[in-house]
Amino acid sequence: MSYLFNTPDDQRAMLAAIGSGSLDELFAQLVPADSRLNRELNLPRALTEQELTEHMTSLAGANVAATQKPCFLGGGAYDHFIPAAVDALASRGEFFTSYTPYQPEVSQGNLAVTFEYQSFVTRLTGMDIANASLYDGGTACVEAVLMCMHATNRNGRVVIAASVHPEFRQVVETYLRDLECELVTVGTPDGIVTADDVAAACNDQTACVFVQQPNFFGCLEDVEAIGKAAHAAGAMFAVSVDPISLGLLKRPNEYGADIVTAEGQSLGNPLQYGGPYLGIIACREEFVRRMPGRICGETVDRRGKRCWVLTLQTREQHIRREKATSNICTNQLLFALRATIYLSLLGPQGLRETAELCARKAAYARGKLTSNTRFAQRFAAPTFKEFVVRDTSGEVEQLLADAERDGYFAGIALGRWYPELADSFLVAVTEKRTKAEIDGLAAALSSATASNKRTPAHA
Amino acid sequence: MKPEELKYSKTHEWVAVDAATKTAVVGLSAFALEALTDLVYVELPKVGAKVKAGQSFGEIESVKAVSDLYSPVNGEVVAIHEGLAEHLDVLKTDPYGEGWMVKIKLSDDQGLGDLLSHSAYAKQCAEEHH
């Protein structure tokens, strides 16, 4: 077999050494007869490497990669450029075939990476403490909410803006359902949430106010006012951010955030159909003991040499069990590593320029796409790298399918999450999109307009 | 305070009750502190918190273990040892004095019934040590 060592001779020798006549005899001793499966599993036959390669290539060929057509899809996962060095370094076996640094003496590489990752996250967000990563942006929101509930000792209510990623909100809802905490969603008819609406939604049992910046629609929230409203109600203020945007936008510490989360896929991680991604979380120092998951800390070894270890482990499930801050065990270090390499390569200037490119190209695309009379900007609020376009003829699904046929992943229909936005779609523009691609998309959407006008009823 | 004059809970907290002011000072016994090696943190309640005998009012942590601190009495926390987490050494050097943790204003139902005398507590420790 492919990855097995034991030859029939080895097996005989090993069975003899343990005093068993055969594998069947061994398993008869180990597994009660009434629990054994007495047939072969009903699975497809084994494939050699060459056959598997052909099979996988054929499956891959039945997909259309986001790299095959200009990709204007976003909604939390983005087609940013990934430098070659990220792949080259992260694919080193010493990184990706190692595990949790239970033995720090032989894990200083991973621990140093974790420490640098945490340092980068605190510098991006302006927060004091970051952990070694969570599963993804959605579960990071939940962990932030749970932290707020513990830290404020308030379990009654969580206030969240409707402009937070709908799947992030769904995850929070799933977690809160069995914890008897009410989730109040504040509407965002203008694409952003108002501080007044937030204040009205808070009561004296509200643990946290949660918003996203830039929000799911790409719009920029008035985070400073929202934070003040949260704090005035005695609630904590948690924000989910786009890490790329932090090269350009105000950092969360500047507007009073207590906890910051993010989906870190943007930082050098492939799209890979939704995961694994990178859940980022950071907080102010006073909440460090409420932080979920692993944290790496600096110390010295017995000879006084600077080194790194996992620390504050008593928060975690392997020690505190049912009283742990979270049930999380694994993290996403491989993707935290990629983010660390990515940010090292970009540096402050590169991150700034990348964020500026996204913002300028997105603004250009917003103007270009809505210069056609069929399309309009859905919201007036300023945006970062995404924006919502309203199709006045209300045929979004058909429009996007036509655009895909014409060679563009043009955007995401919003009706599935927001019935009131069934006539709208979300367009994302990263630094990878060129002016030619944006102009091409605008032309493709215009031609869809023309064809629809010719055959209005899709006869 | 002299350990001989204190009362103890089965969970190793010591109590000094001032009958005149109806307040109790609470800490952790030297025996328990000895068993908890390498202390790194102690979490105490907020002033004003209500506590009940036998229920957790805080936690004490070593590198790889965490233990609850149980209130020996019923009442309300009127003072906590501010900054204790930054000076954990006093727990070892002076557990019955500078190592105090909280002061509790006793409620009418004081909950003092189950506490042990020093000699009874010493006997329990000797048995646990085995």
Next chain:
Amino acid sequence: MRNTRAIQPIFELAKAGRRGVVPPPCDVPTTLDEAIPAAFRSDVPPSLPEVAEPDVVRHFTCLSQLNMSVDTHFYPLGSCTMKYNPKRNERLASLPGILDLHPYQSEESLQGMLELLYSLQQMLGEIAGLDAVSLQPAAGAHGEMTALKCAAAYFRDQGRPRRKVLAPDSAHGTNPASAAVAGFEAVTVKSGPDGFVDLDDLKAKLDDETAVFMITNPNTLGIFEKNIRTIADMVHNVGGLLYLDGANMNAILGIARPGDFGADMMHYNPHKTFSGPHGGGGPGAGPIAVRDILAPYLPAPIVAFDGRRYRLDYDLPKSIGRVRSFFGNTGVLVRAYCYIRTYGPKGLREVSENAVLNANYLLSRVKHILPVGQGDRCMHEFVATASKIKAEKGVSAMDLAKRLLDYGYHAPTVYFPITVKESMMFEPTETESKETLDAFAETLFRITEEPAELLHEAPHTTPISRPDEVRAARSPQTSFPE
């Protein structure tokens, strides 16, 4: 020959003005002021280090060399199943048609991926002996919580919510932690010295408030629970559900199926059982398989097939909802798919046979060095104890573990399970040879003969030795000072 400069924190390698990757010039006329009002902008970018690309490459390459890994070392870390991670899976998972798929692409453009995921659902159901599968959970613990929430929804739907989740004291800490996150009260059931669940204690704790009993089988001592069917009956008789923690599935692939021995739901750890690379601590994935009565509560979407086309089925009105954003940890699932297709039905059984044979063989060598409480037999892993050598020489499980590092072996898991004193948990996996196991056992023996003082200060040859964990925890320094 270690490059000590390159492994300094990257902040110390930085110099103002150096750059790595430079983004392209802007090709649209829109200015920054037109794009974003100044009020939202920060004047300066975050203070990231400024380094050149060769700096970055050397820094991270040299850091990688400070790690032990499966590619470089025998890694018998019990409970973690550190088996070989096939190179072909890495290449295939990186095909552009697999890697570069956006989660919100049209189903039409994802037919190959959806076919793969649909097949994986079927295969995981067959291996589990259970009816329905959700690929959404991101890790084992996440799968536990997801399944427990399905159980909560099931009982709520029956009009009789239940409060308690039971787990043995030998269970992974994630079990009670997941129960708490799912809103249950976690109750501990004793296990006996032989590692089996104490049936009397279980009986005493089972009642009509018991929603779920979580069991790891084979258990964390590496023993197949001999009473598993009785346990399942006991749980079912009070109307409860049996959960299988699938952390140890590597022992029973094609040999026993959780659904057949009474489990109603389970999670897989594909990064263990199906060789997803552990990535220094993750990613994992935590797909769950459930009996038909629980299927309506699974998170949406599930991949469906109508005989012609694959699609995402969101139409699950009783679903507990999402437990993460997007589809799931697809990259890990793709590798699991490649792994299962590589082995096929016979091969998967051989995986478990050889994992169990290797563990029993290693046990037969180790038991002469360190006592193994469970006797002569184990499944895919076993637990030895250093308590005898600790009493005799003052040498702890940690001392032995640290000294193994000097000899080029990763240490076994120490001090878990918590039910065994000075425990050392060995899991060799099937992807190691008899020669490696022999050499490892000989080294372990040699170490036990070494002077205690040498072991107390071990390791001696690693870049660092015995970091001060108390100092790290007392005044946590968790990022590089700005």
